[in-house]
Amino acid sequence: FPVSSSNNYGGLFPELYQISCPQANEIVMSVLEEAISKDPRMAASLLRLHFHDCFVQGCDASILLDKNSAFKSEKEAGPNKNSLRGYEVIDEIKAKLEQVCPHTVSCADILALAARDSVVLSGGPYWEVPLGRRDSKTANFNKANINIPAPNSTIQNLINLFNKQGLNEQDLVALSGGHTIGMARCVSFKQRLYNQKGDNLPDVTLEKTYYNGLKSICPTSGGDNNISPLDVASPIRFDNTYFKLLLWGKGLLNSDEVLLTGNVKKTKELVKSYAENEAIFFRHFAKSMVKMGNINPLTELKGEIRNSCRRIN
Ligand code: HEM
Numbered sequence: 203f204p205v206s207s208s209n210n211y212g213g214l215f216p217e218l219y220q221i222s223c224p225q226a227n228e229i230v231m232s233v234l235e236e237a238i239s240k241d242p243r244m245a246a247s248l249l250r251l252h253f254h255d256c257f258v259q260g261c262d263a264s265i266l267l268d269k270n271s272a273f274k275s276e277k278e279a280g281p282n283k284n285s286l287r288g289y290e291v292i293d294e295i296k297a298k299l300e301q302v303c304p305h306t307v308s309c310a311d312i313l314a315l316a317a318r319d320s321v322v323l324s325g326g327p328y329w330e331v332p333l334g335r336r337d338s339k340t341a342n343f344n345k346a347n348i349n350i351p352a353p354n355s356t357i358q359n360l361i362n363l364f365n366k367q368g369l370n371e372q373d374l375v376a377l378s379g380g381h382t383i384g385m386a387r388c389v390s391f392k393q394r395l396y397n398q399k400g401d402n403l404p405d406v407t408l409e410k411t412y413y414n415g416l417k418s419i420c421p422t423s424g425g426d427n428n429i430s431p432l433d434v435a436s437p438i439r440f441d442n443t444y445f446k447l448l449l450w451g452k453g454l455l456n457s458d459e460v461l462l463t464g465n466v467k468k469t470k471e472l473v474k475s476y477a478e479n480e481a482i483f484f485r486h487f488a489k490s491m492v493k494m495g496n497i498n499p500l501t502e503l504k505g506e507i508r509n510s511c512r513r514i515n
Pocket residue numbers: 243245246247248249250253284285286287351352353354355360374377378380381383384385386387388389390432455457
């Protein structure tokens with residue numbers, strides 16, 4: 203079931219739980235509504251969780267595993283430690299789903315649905331989520347350090363790391379638009395303020411008043427965990443202002459800035475077109491989220507449906 207689906211994405215299909223767990227979508231949505239109304243940033247955190255899962259071993263919920271005697275957790279890796287949030291919300295969704303339809307909905311599918319619903323609840327586009335990812339029996343700490351791009355990445359680093367996942371320059375720019383919501387810690391953008399090129403000078407592309415504001419949140423020493431919005435104009439609204447801000451020298455991370463000024467014509471032009479036209483951004487973002495969500499899923503007999511998202515069965 204179903205033999206022929208309207209869509210087929212490498213073994214995944216949106217209708218998977220229609221018979222086995224028809225309430226799945228509603229359960230995910232109702233937990234998120236509550237969690238996001240209490241903490242609007244949670245939408246951003248859940249979107250990022252799916253991204254950090256998919257870039258390591260594919261979208262297999264490897265990110266959710268706590269460490270055990272056989273492996274280190276991805277949670278402890280550089281890009282994730284003291285930074286990723288939302289694990290408890292995923293646990294809550296999983297617990298509700300296990301009550302209603304035991305051993306049916308995978309943690310990897312929960313991450314994909316939670317990412318989509320978080321975007322929708324923040325005012326962004328809707329897309330159908332292909333389903334049927336199974337959960338991994340292992341995590342990869344080293345790959346989490348290697349595959350997830352660092353905030354000081356050059357445009358070429360970003361393109362290479364996305365290409366490695368089967369994602370192109372359009373996917374890179376569209377998905378970077380995820381930074382229209384959420385926050386980053388001072389440690390993630392400090393280099394731009396004080397020592398961009400090893401010369402003790404700031405990044406010249408930063409707009410002056412924005413730069414001064416950032417310095418007060420993120421002083422030369424200390425304050426590494428102080429946070430600042432990735433989209434200073436609308437941090438809890440999923441819209442295209444992230445791209446407008448880039449044009450005004452108000453992007454937060456180096457990896458945001460270089461989409462425009464990294465001397466790659468394609469990414470530069472996409473930033474401009476998304477800044478001008480939110481509908482194109484929304485369409486491309488939805489398309490790229492489906493593509494990212496389909497990275498190397500475990501299907502058929504591979505992997506398992508975990509009982510708890512934090513450990514293998
Ligand atoms: C293009 C390469 C990317 C880089 C270098 C990057 C880097 C970062 C960094 C450094 C942070 C802040 C972490 C912290 O300081 O604690 C962050 C936050 C965030 N990222 Fe990315 N990211 C990238 C792509 C993406 C993609 C593809 C998505 C989703 C589609 C995404 C969604 C987010 C969200 C929503 C947040 C805010 C999370 C929160 O507030 O909890 N990022 N990113």
